[in-house]
Amino acid sequence: MKISIGILPTKSNADVILHPVKYKNSITYEPSAEEAVIALMVKYFIYDELNDELKEYFNELDIGYLYSESNFDEFDLEMIEKKLEKDNEIIIGRDVLLHPKKENILKLANLLRKKFKVNEFVNNTNLDEIEDIEEFNGSVVYLDECENDDILISNQFKIANKINNDKISVNSKNKNVILDDNLKGVFGVICEKTDKYPFERVKIN
Structure with missing residues (x-):
């Protein structure tokens, strides 16, 4: 498994x-x-x-x-x-x-x-203290490695961010809204390359 x-x-x-x-x-x-x-x-x-x-x-x-x-x-x-x-x-x-x-x-x-x-590990048992978990409040998206101008959203994300159109702006970038019934919760998914942890707070208009 x-x-x-x-x-x-x-x-x-x-x-x-x-x-x-x-x-x-x-x-x-x-x-x-x-x-x-x-x-x-x-x-x-x-x-x-x-x-x-x-x-x-x-x-x-x-x-x-x-x-x-x-x-x-x-x-x-x-x-x-x-x-x-x-x-x-x-x-x-x-x-x-x-x-x-x-x-x-x-x-x-x-x-x-x-x-x-x-598949990925470091063979070392000298463990560090586990840090407090960062909070991600507000409008948050996951930055996926793909190439399109869509934002994949759930109905919860749509309601939370008061989205009523099929096009929105995410951090001043135009996105086509794709509502996916299989997607749940309050995180959207957009295509954007990053070399940092891929969850990001954004401004949606």
């Missing part, structure tokens, strides 16, 4: 998709929360296999804070656990590789190798 983390759901063929953008049956978490999500996965799936020093690190984590602020909790972990097979793979995607805490996330991903195949 394949689990993807940090890959836009419309571009992932994994059996379980973890991403802030909710599409069909994907499992969501808050933007920038990848560090917390992977730490929670280690705590849930790998804890018993860790040495005493690493167990102490996870014992000191504020799990309640990570659950609440990441919007990823034990219910989600149980859903993943129920789908696990004999051989399971975690595919770390673009969002993680653009994350400010990439190095520590990949150290955490390395621990997941005790139970999963993992």
Whole structure:
């Protein structure tokens, strides 16, 4: 079974998709929360296999804070656990590789190798402190690597941003509005290249 983390759901063929953008049956978490999500996965799936020093690190984590602020909790972990097979793979995607805490996330991903195949990791167990999760309030879009002038939106995004036309301006750039019933939640998706974490607050007119 394949689990993807940090890959836009419309571009992932994994059996379980973890991403802030909710599409069909994907499992969501808050933007920038990848560090917390992977730490929670280690705590849930790998804890018993860790040495005493690493167990102490996870014992000191504020799990309640990570659950609440990441919007990823034990219910989600149980859903993943129920789908696990004999051989399971975690595919770390673009969002993680653009994350400010990439190095520590990949150290955490390395621990997941005790139970999963993992495509991206750093073989180092000197873990850093997990930082507070950045908040993304207001109008927020995901910057996809594609080439068109569309903005893909959900009905929730349409209502939240009071969109009544088939064309809008996003940061002064004209976009064609595409309403997708499979897309849920309050994040739009636009085509724009970036070398930074691909969620961005925008101004919509």
